[in-house]
Amino acid sequence: MTRAKAEQFLKKFKDKKILVIGDIILDRYIFGKVSRISPEAPVPVVEVTEESYRLGGAANVANNIIALGGKAYVSGIIGKGFAGKIVKDLLEEKGIEVDYLFEDARKTTVKTRIIAGNQQIVRFDIEDTRRLQGKAKETFLSMIKNALIDFDAVIVSDYKKGVVFEELFRLLINHKKKNGNFVAVDPKIGHFRFYKHVSLITPNLAEASHGAEIEIKDEKTLIKAGFNLLKKLACDSVLITRGEEGMSLFEKKDSEVVVTHLPTVAKKVFDVTGAGDTVIATITLAHVAGADLVSAAKIANVAAGIVVGKVGTATATVEEILEILKTHPYA
Template sequence: MTLSNVEKIFGNFKDKKILVIGDIILDRYIFGKVMRISPEAPVPVVEVYEEQYRLGGAANVANNIIALGGKVYLCGIIGKGSAGRIVRDLLTERGIQQDFIFDDIRRTTVKTRIIGGNQQIVRFDIEDRKRLEGKAKETFISMIKNGLNNFDAVIVSDYKKGVVSEELFRILVNHKKKNGSFVAVDPKVGHFRLYKQVSLITPNIVEASHGAEVEIKDEKTLIKAGFNLLKKLACDSVLITRGEEGMSLFEKQNSDVNVTHLPTVAKKVFDVTGAGDTVIATITLAYVAGASLVDAAKIANVAAGIVVGKIGTAAATKEEIMEVLKAHPYA
């Protein structure tokens, strides 16, 4: 993978349209300093100096595609309250298309993280995890059916908040079979049965262990898990993200499976929040822009190394990725 090839791939990003389907989350960050312990209970007192709202979940996947210069449409639901309005404002600010988003009576999922210095002290969530039913489900499914032909790839960002369903995957897989479309999934434990016959899934170690029913503790069990997932799900490829150990790509090639291990490129790890969003956004966009899946995984690996060096939900840019590749080029 030469730098000139990467530049060519990056140049194609602007022409690619990705549909991101999934659970939209609002990430709220409260930053402060911890100077003392409360006299009321053995807990730290945080003196707040800043509050930020960021796009999370499927919205962060879309945000990562925008940061890389691609075109993205986000498909999901948000509540009608103040959190939903903040999400829409953030999407507008980032230039993320909202044609496939609709308001529902359910609450918008909000994850609040309190940060003291560079350390997350506590997180509390407000969410509604009921499955979509009735008119809401009909509207959601109809939007997807009517829009699939307009995109170069589909990413499903499953946070198990009620949006992802068996019916959704029937539609996506049928479209893949008829049109050869690329369908990538960021999975969640408990939903692996839904992901059969997709193009790519990107589980972390814990998710891969559950999905493959193999405890991953060394390279032998890692490879067994990757092969098990390919067989059980009949999918085309699996990218297992392994934290400080990097990533491992399992890719079907005719009757064989090609396995590629990618060492981590992260220099410092401050926060892994949203790293999976960055991985699936980057590998999908790079692949449909002309990279091989292995090269797309290499680019995604660099992007992940960049975002874990930032505090909170973040994204990597083409310029940041290129800077790393110039210093540490892949063969």
């Protein structure tokens, strides 16, 4: 894939419309400096210098799509309190459509990270992980069903906070079978039984090991795990993200499985927060823009290499991807 070829796909991102369904998270960052230890307990005292809020979970996937020039709608649950209002304001500020946002009495998931000197000191979470039930569940499913016909692809961002359940996937897969839509999933341990017949699943090493029931410790077990996931889930493709080792794509092509290993392009790794969101957003956009999955994975690999070089939940842009492709071997 030449840089010129990649640019052809990237230019088409603006015409693509993606629905992101999943667990919406508000990422709160408290930045400060540490110069002393507390006299009350052997813990550092952080002198706060800055506080910021960023979109996380499914909202960060949508934010990545917007940063790449695509059109994103997000569907998930937020609470009716202060945190939910911040999420909604951030989504609208970024240009992410909120027509399919579901407001509920439950708490909005908030992850608070305290960072000093580019190092995370502690994280604490506020969340309600109960699955939707009763009338709320019926309303949510009805909303998704009405929305599906309008999108080039669907991404499910599963953080196991209550939005992803079996009936949702039954609806998505029935739609995929009838209309051929691309359905990509960023999975979570404990939910693999839901993901059968999807177009693409993007587990990290730990998730792939769990889903395939194989301990991945070398290339041989990695390949076995990829094959097992394809078979167990009857899905079309699997992209295993491997951190500093890059990523590996497993595709069904006719009666064969084709494996492609992609080395990492990251020069520096400051923070891996949200890197999986970037990968699934980019590979999905690139694929529906006309790239084959290998080319789409290469573009996603470059995007991931960009965001891990930034602190906190981050995104990559088309311009940044093209700049990397000037010198990277993909070009």
